[in-house]
Amino acid sequence: MEAxxxxxxxxxxxxxxxxxxxxxxxxxxPMVDILRGAFxxxxxxxxxxxxxxxxxxxxxxxxxxxxxxxxxxxxxxQALPLLESGAGARLTSEQLALACASxxxxxxxxxxxxxxxxxxxxxxxALCCGTQPSRDKALRHDMIRxxxxxxxxxxxxxxxxxxxxTLAQHLKADLNYVDPENPVQRHVKAAFEETCDExxxxxxxxxxxxxxxxxxxxxxxxxxxxxxVAGRGSGPRDTAMAxxxxxxxxxxxxxxxxxxxxxxxxxxxxxxxxxxxxxEGVFVAILPEQGLGVALKIADGxxxxxxxxxxxLLARLGVIDAAxxxxxxxxxxxxxxxxxxERAVPSLARINLL
Numbered sequence: 001m002e003a004x005x006x007x008x009x010x011x012x013x014x015x016x017x018x019x020x021x022x023x024x025x026x027x028x029x030p031m032v033d034i035l036r037g038a039f040x041x042x043x044x045x046x047x048x049x050x051x052x053x054x055x056x057x058x059x060x061x062x063x064x065x066x067x068x069x070x071x072x073x074x075x076x077x078q079a080l081p082l083l084e085s086g087a088g089a090r091l092t093s094e095q096l097a098l099a100c101a102s103x104x105x106x107x108x109x110x111x112x113x114x115x116x117x118x119x120x121x122x123x124x125x126a127l128c129c130g131t132q133p134s135r136d137k138a139l140r141h142d143m144i145r146x147x148x149x150x151x152x153x154x155x156x157x158x159x160x161x162x163x164x165x166t167l168a169q170h171l172k173a174d175l176n177y178v179d180p181e182n183p184v185q186r187h188v189k190a191a192f193e194e195t196c197d198e199x200x201x202x203x204x205x206x207x208x209x210x211x212x213x214x215x216x217x218x219x220x221x222x223x224x225x226x227x228x229v230a231g232r233g234s235g236p237r238d239t240a241m242a243x244x245x246x247x248x249x250x251x252x253x254x255x256x257x258x259x260x261x262x263x264x265x266x267x268x269x270x271x272x273x274x275x276x277x278x279x280e281g282v283f284v285a286i287l288p289e290q291g292l293g294v295a296l297k298i299a300d301g302x303x304x305x306x307x308x309x310x311x312x313l314l315a316r317l318g319v320i321d322a323a324x325x326x327x328x329x330x331x332x333x334x335x336x337x338x339x340x341x342e343r344a345v346p347s348l349a350r351i352n353l354l
Contacts (some may be wrong), residue, residue, distance in 0.1 A: 026063035031298065031312075031348055032305040036331070036340040043345075044305035046281065048296035048313060051221035053229045055197060058292065061348070064218040068297045069204050071212055072102045073278030075160050076244045076286075077195055077223060078210075081187035082163045083240035087170030091116075096244055097251035098159030102277060104257025105134035105154030112254070113158045120166055127152040128178045129161045129208040135257060157208035159254075164210070180211045189213055195237070196223035207279065217295045220284060224293025227274070227286045245286055248274040261307040261326065268320045275310060277303070283310040287319060304329075304342060312344035322349065 028045035035041065047062030057064055079099040082088040088096065095116050103109040117123055132155040134140045143150070152158060164177040168184050177184040180203065189211075193200055198219035206212040215223075230241030248255050249271055256262035256277075265275045274286040281298030283306045294313055298305040311326035327349055331340035343349075 026066075028063070028299040029061045030345045031061070031296075031309045032302075032342065033345055034331075034340065034342055041340065044281075044298050044300060044302050044309075046296055046298040046305065046309060047217055048294070048309065049217045049221040050292055050294050050313070050317070051218060051225050052292055053222070053225040055218070055222040055225075057218060057221075060218075061296075062299075065216050066297065067201060067214050067216055068220070068282065069206075069212050069214050069280070070220055070284070070295075071206060071278030071280060071282050072157070073220070073276045073282045073284040073295070074192065074212070074215075075100045075102070075157075075276060076227060076241075076248065076274075077192045078160060078188050079163055079244055080191040080195065080237065080240050081184070082167050083243060084191065084236045085167060085170055085187070087167045088163070091166070093243075093247045093250055094254055095159075095162075096247040097254040099163035100244055100248050100276065101159045101255045102156040102262070103159060103254065104136055104260060105132060105139070105150075105156065106136040106257055107139060109159070109254065109257070110134075110151070110153045113153050113162055116159075116162050117165070120162075120169060122165060124152040124158075126165055126175060127155070127158055127161045128176070128210075129155040129157045132156060155208065157206075157210070161208065161210070178209045178211070185211050191237070192223075195226050195241075196220060198222075217297060220295035221293040224284050224286045224295060225291060226293070228288050228293055229291045231288075245274050245288065248276070248286075261310075264326065265311060265314060265320065265324075268324055269314065272319045273314060275314070277306065279303075281306040283307070285310060285314060285319075287317065290317065292317070308342055308344050309348065312349040315349055 031046040032044040033040050047066050049060045049064045050058045131150045133150040134154045168177045171183045173183040192213050196219040200213040203211040203213045227241045227245045230238050252263040252266035280301035285294040314320045315322040327344050329342040330338045333339045
């Protein structure tokens with residue numbers, strides 16, 4: 001009589017033999033090399049999708065269906081209800097750019113957000129985003145010398161949150177607008193899912209305390225493509241997407257800040273793209289002339305890599321020059337000597353006009 005263990009092992013072997021071989025899951029692909037001399041010292045891997053407004057994947061790297069938290073790259077999606085509801089009907093293009101911004105807390109950002117809050121009868125105490133030091137080095141150092149604390153106005157998300165407050169007032173909702181059950185966030189979730197044509201599997205709480213709804217990279221790219229073709233259709237959403245996209249393109253330094261990647265890339269694109277960063281290595285791009293959307297996620301969350309990778313994809317699509325300095329950034333040592341280079345992998349940077 002065959003031993004029970006042997007019978008079990010034999011049966012298990014038969015099950016394994018009869019099962020179809022599992023397909024390997026898509027892995028992140030090399031996107032950015034960090035060189036020191038002739039050596040690749042480090043390498044950043046990631047996932048990226050280029051899609052059209054029908055949701056068709058034009059080109060992809062890694063796993064197109066990978067679920068991510070888009071973080072601040074989704075701010076234009078979060079701003080849609082502000083316009084669709086009519087709450088933002090009187091807002092200026094600058095204010096709408098700030099609603100989509102991850103700004104640097106420069107004087108131009110702080111003053112405009114403060115004025116917007118005053119326009120709706122509120123002050124920075126109504127903001128739920130928390131305090132953050134200015135990224136403007138001179139302003140930050142002046143505040144330290146004067147013993148002035150950082151403010152909520154300087155938080156990179158203060159424009160988005162002022163947009164939420166404007167919408168909350170319009171909806172007559174509680175001003176605890178970051179509560180996922182607040183009407184503000186219910187409207188945001190609906191606009192987010194409908195534009196990306198996907199049901200979000202859940203959310204995480206962002207650095208600014210607002211819910212951040214998860215989505216696949218393909219869905220996020222599809223949503224960006226919807227912004228790209230906006231203005232060619234009709235209805236409140238089409239109009240809202242076109243207005244927000246154009247506000248971002250018109251005011252790159254309000255969306256971002258002096259010397260920041262989003263501003264530099266939008267200025268280099270000369271009106272051909274709106275781009276937006278997100279924490280943990282996320283970046284998106286809206287390409288109106290081509291009707292395309294781009295979404296990428298660096299696997300290890302490195303911002304330096306996401307900036308280089310999105311620049312490479314913009315060059316690949318003919319939106320910026322392939323010689324743009326963001327594709328190849330020198331690394332200098334403490335003596336100012338160039339010791340290496342941060343660069344997109346050659347296969348990613350290859351120009352491919354679609």
